[in-house]
Amino acid sequence: MVLSLDRLTKTFGSKIAVDHLSATLQPGVYGLLGANGAGKTTLMRMICAILEPSSGEVLLDGQNVSDMGADYRDLLGYLPQDFGYYPSYTAKDYLYYIAVLKGIPRHAATAKIKELLDVVGLSEVSKKKIRTFSGGMKQRLGIAQALLNDPKILILDEPTAGLDPKERVRFRNLLSSLANDRIVILSTHIVSDVEAIADKVFVMKQGSFVSQGSIRELVKEAQGHVWEIAVNPSETGRWEEQMTVANLRRENDKTILRIISENPPSESATCVQATLEDLYLYHFPTERSE
Numbered sequence: 001m002v003l004s005l006d007r008l009t010k011t012f013g014s015k016i017a018v019d020h021l022s023a024t025l026q027p028g029v030y031g032l033l034g035a036n037g038a039g040k041t042t043l044m045r046m047i048c049a050i051l052e053p054s055s056g057e058v059l060l061d062g063q064n065v066s067d068m069g070a071d072y073r074d075l076l077g078y079l080p081q082d083f084g085y086y087p088s089y090t091a092k093d094y095l096y097y098i099a100v101l102k103g104i105p106r107h108a109a110t111a112k113i114k115e116l117l118d119v120v121g122l123s124e125v126s127k128k129k130i131r132t133f134s135g136g137m138k139q140r141l142g143i144a145q146a147l148l149n150d151p152k153i154l155i156l157d158e159p160t161a162g163l164d165p166k167e168r169v170r171f172r173n174l175l176s177s178l179a180n181d182r183i184v185i186l187s188t189h190i191v192s193d194v195e196a197i198a199d200k201v202f203v204m205k206q207g208s209f210v211s212q213g214s215i216r217e218l219v220k221e222a223q224g225h226v227w228e229i230a231v232n233p234s235e236t237g238r239w240e241e242q243m244t245v246a247n248l249r250r251e252n253d254k255t256i257l258r259i260i261s262e263n264p265p266s267e268s269a270t271c272v273q274a275t276l277e278d279l280y281l282y283h284f285p286t287e288r289s290e
Contacts, residue, residue: 160188175197195215
């Protein structure tokens with residue numbers, strides 16, 4: 001199975017949301033990393049055939065997905081940033097409702113729903129109304145509905161938003177286990193989620209891929225641009241105003257600043273090993289990630 005993006009473009013009036021993107025995806029986990037407004041959601045909606053490209057096409061094994069219609073939708077699992085749900089439904093009733101929409105026979109849906117409620121940790125509250133759920137519980141329910149039809153292409157837009165650290169680890173482990181025979185596309189601005197499980201990462205900025213590759217390949221791009229310096233605690237604010245400070249820590253009577261910069265920020269700066277978060281801040285200097 002090969003999913004291809006061929007010069008995919010989407011414009012809204014004079015605004016270019018996605019700009020001539022091309023990529024080839026086979027089974028595995030792909031991270032789509034970028035700040036809010038980078039074009040990630042627009043790209044994912046085109047991959048899901050919800051949004052028609054202005055030009056270019058999405059191909060599955062060489063066939064335009066728009067021409068495949070229901071055959072393509074049957075292969076998809078999609079979790080949008082804000083998925084729709086009915087507050088008065090219980091979690092179990094909601095999943096049965098989605099199963100009907102996806103054309104899953106009731107006997108098959110019953111077994112799958114039981115399995116997924118357990119996987120996402122909602123078995124004990126399956127008969128409670130969704131209006132009583134926390135944000136994290138609703139997000140886990142959204143993940144379950146995306147997996148109901150056992151999709152071959154799983155597309156998740158900010159799936160870990162609202163999840164606590166333990167839930168995020170559990171979710172990442174689930175994705176890793178699913179990726180052997182599926183294409184999983186994970187869109188996020190949370191670097192640690194991508195770093196933990198992605199086979200390949202696309203860094204997206206202003207509708208374009210500004211960088212792509214494995215974690216190791218991307219980290220190399222930031223190498224030579226990450227520095228540490230020791231400053232007096234009273235000077236920290238001044239440095240944060242002038243430079244991109246990725247991190248700071250106290251050591252004795254000094255504050256150690258981790259700075260992203262093309263050039264050494266001072267004569268005393270030491271070049272240190274880069275991380276994926278450093279690369280993110282290199283491309284998005286005004287952003288802060290988890």
